[in-house]
Amino acid sequence: MNTASKLTATLVGAAAVVAFVGCSHSHTTTSSGTPTASTTTTAASASPSSTSPASPTPGAGSHGSAGGIDVTITAPGPTTVRPGGPPIPFSVTLVNTTAASLSQVGLVVSLGHCSCNPSGAAMMPAGSMQMLSSDTNTWVTVPYVAEGTGMDFLAQPLLAPLTLAGGQSITYQLQFQLNANQGFTVGKGDSAIDVTTTNVTNNTPLGVSPTASLPISVEP
Numbered sequence: 001m002n003t004a005s006k007l008t009a010t011l012v013g014a015a016a017v018v019a020f021v022g023c024s025h026s027h028t029t030t031s032s033g034t035p036t037a038s039t040t041t042t043a044a045s046a047s048p049s050s051t052s053p054a055s056p057t058p059g060a061g062s063h064g065s066a067g068g069i070d071v072t073i074t075a076p077g078p079t080t081v082r083p084g085g086p087p088i089p090f091s092v093t094l095v096n097t098t099a100a101s102l103s104q105v106g107l108v109v110s111l112g113h114c115s116c117n118p119s120g121a122a123m124m125p126a127g128s129m130q131m132l133s134s135d136t137n138t139w140v141t142v143p144y145v146a147e148g149t150g151m152d153f154l155a156q157p158l159l160a161p162l163t164l165a166g167g168q169s170i171t172y173q174l175q176f177q178l179n180a181n182q183g184f185t186v187g188k189g190d191s192a193i194d195v196t197t198t199n200v201t202n203n204t205p206l207g208v209s210p211t212a213s214l215p216i217s218v219e220p
Contacts, residue, residue, distance in 0.1 A: 062214040066207025068102060069164065069197050070095040073214040080217040083125060084180030088216065092195055093171040096164035105164060106157040106198035109174065110145040110210075116189025116218040121148045124191050125182050125218070131158070132173040144176065147194070154196060155203040178218075189218045 061074040075090040092109065096102055111124035124146040130139040145156045164170065176193075178186075194210035205211070 062212045064212035066211045068098040071212040073212050082219050083178045087175040087177035089175040091173050095169045099166040103163040104200050105162040106200040108196045109158045110153050110194045112192035112194050114189050114191035116187050125178050127178040129176040161200045
């Protein structure tokens with residue numbers, strides 16, 4: 001498919017993550033509601049780029065591109081999270097930079113390994129993830145996926161398979177927080193919100209994993 005240069009990702013302020021090779025683990029919940037996202041089709045200019053990690057500071061962002069889809073993660077505020085503390089809001093914007101319709105696209109939002117966890121798997125502490133429904137303007141529970149020692153987290157997309165029309169932009173507003181009671185003493189460490197676009201027919205990334213990664217900090 002040809003990469004078009006006519007497109008700009010519409011970033012929306014949020015209200016509401018390459019893993020180490022080896023088994024992963026997730027904390028997944030389902031919801032009775034169906035979250036939706038804002039979508040637009042534009043004809044402005046955009047150029048794909050490789051993942052550019054950002055510092056964990058207010059207003060942080062990260063961008064990547066794979067398979068004709070630009071991915072942007074944006075956090076409007078501080079990117080530090082604590083067990084039992086307030087959630088970190090962030091947004092994920094997907095842009096089809098081609099003129100063709102792309103189908104069977106998986107969107108995986110995962111939490112990267114964390115140096116705050118003394119275990120060998122160095123998994124992110126347990127928590128929860130929510131997405132804002134544009135239909136009801138309420139937060140809906142979606143899968144909380146923590147990367148472990150393998151790649152099976154790629155089989156846990158945030159939503160049902162997506163179809164993006166040529167030039168279409170979709171923004172999802174999310175938030176996540178850590179549970180108050182953890183099975184180990186959480187120390188200060190670094191992690192990331194990782195976003196990977198996948199082919200849901202075989203659960204493989206469209207490019208490298210993650211497509212985009214936003215650094216975050218974890219504090220006790």
